[in-house]
Amino acid sequence: MTAYEPTGAPDAATAGHDVAYDAVVLAGGGARRLGGADKPGVRVGGRPLLDRVLAACADARTTVVVAEPRTTARPVTWAREDPPGGGPLAALDAGLRHTTAEQVVVLSADLPFLDERTVRRLLSALRAADADGALLTDADGRDQPLVAAYRATALHRELAALTRENDGLTGLPLRRLTGALALTRVPDPVASFDCDTWDDIATARARIREHGHVLDEWISAVKDELGLDLDVDTKLLLDLARDAAHGVARPAAPLTTFLVGYAAAQAKGGQGGPEAVAEASRKAAALALRWAEEAAAQRRAVTLSGPPGAPTTTSGVCNAARLKPVTSSA
Incomplete structure (x- = not known):
């Protein structure tokens, strides 16, 4: 795997993405190479893997x-899928039944x-191509059919054909589906x-x-943990x-x-959003300034007034050393 790097600023293909789409997430595998662990629930960066994927298609x-x-x-x-554990094609078919x-x-x-930008890239690639689907390829150039955007009509057509030919989809590998589709990569x-x-x-x-x-990872994790969509x-x-x-x-930073x-x-009766955060930040930053x-003015005044105890030579400046605490007369 190469280093984790951001994909950069939005380009023309993704900046205007507004296509309605549905998402199907397959999360019911056996995770044999993890010793049968609950893979969707394994945490990376404090968040379950499943939640990280759900954030990308929010x-x-x-x-x-x-899955269960x-x-x-x-x-x-x-x-x-019926029966559970019937494989990726059976799971995909079960998920598609709930999409429109x-x-x-x-x-x-x-x-x-x-992330969301990758999902938008896939959808934009699908929209731009005369193809049944657009999928990612990995560092070795291998197809990743479970990181992809498809035309629903093509999926339904080929899944129905495979069902007829094999008396069901249980146990069939994904390549039986993708091999019949026109794909862009x-x-x-x-x-x-x-x-x-x-x-x-x-x-x-x-x-x-x-x-x-x-920092980006941490902010995303905190927002998920607190249930924030901001x-x-x-x-x-x-x-x-x-x-x-x-x-x-220094302690003023987190408190502020x-x-x-x-x-x-x-703000706005509890409906404040990013604009409210920006406005409150602006006011607090101005106050800190x-x-x-x-x-800074006080430091300059002390410098001009000379050593502690020396007479003040700047009109209107009070030497801080001469200030007396206010005490109650009670």
Whole structure:
């Protein structure tokens, strides 16, 4: 696997993506190479693998997870192949029965680096091509049919044909489906990385803690944990924390950002969004700047007034050393 790197700024193919789509997530495999562990529930960056995948397709009109129901970070529709454990084609068929969109994103539940932009790239590639599907290829150029966007009519057509030819779909491999489809390919060695072994899990956990990505990962994990659906300018908040720490005192940084969040939550009757966070941050940053300017002025005044105890030579400036504490007369 190559290093985990962002895919960059949105391009023309993804910036205007507004196509309605459904998502089917296959999460019911046996995870034999993980010793039968509950792979969708294994945590990477503090979040279950399944929740990470669900975040990547959060704007799907309907999201169907084919597996036994469990608690997830966002609501989904649950489905199960009959019999359970019937393989990926049977699971896909069961999930598709709950979808209605013409474009369907099909994902496995073990993709730690999948994100919304990759899903949009797949949908844009499908829309631009005269093909039945668009799928990712991995670092070795191999097709990844469970990181793909398909035309629903093509999936239904080929699944129905396979059902007739084989008296069902149980046990059939995915290549029986993809071999009959016209596919376009999108190389992406990062988003296509899946976790089949404990070594893969260890690699994923290490990659997301790399310096260039740890803050984004942490913010995403916190939002999932707190049930927040709010995109904010993290640079703005980091700048505010820096200004509060430098202009006031180091402990002011976390306290100030907390108060900004609280103020934003109270804005507009509890309906504050990213704009409310930005406005509260602006006000708090301006206040921190005033504190810093005041402290700088005081330092200049002390410098001009000379050593402690010396007479003040600057009109209107009071030597801080001469101020007396106010005491109660009671």
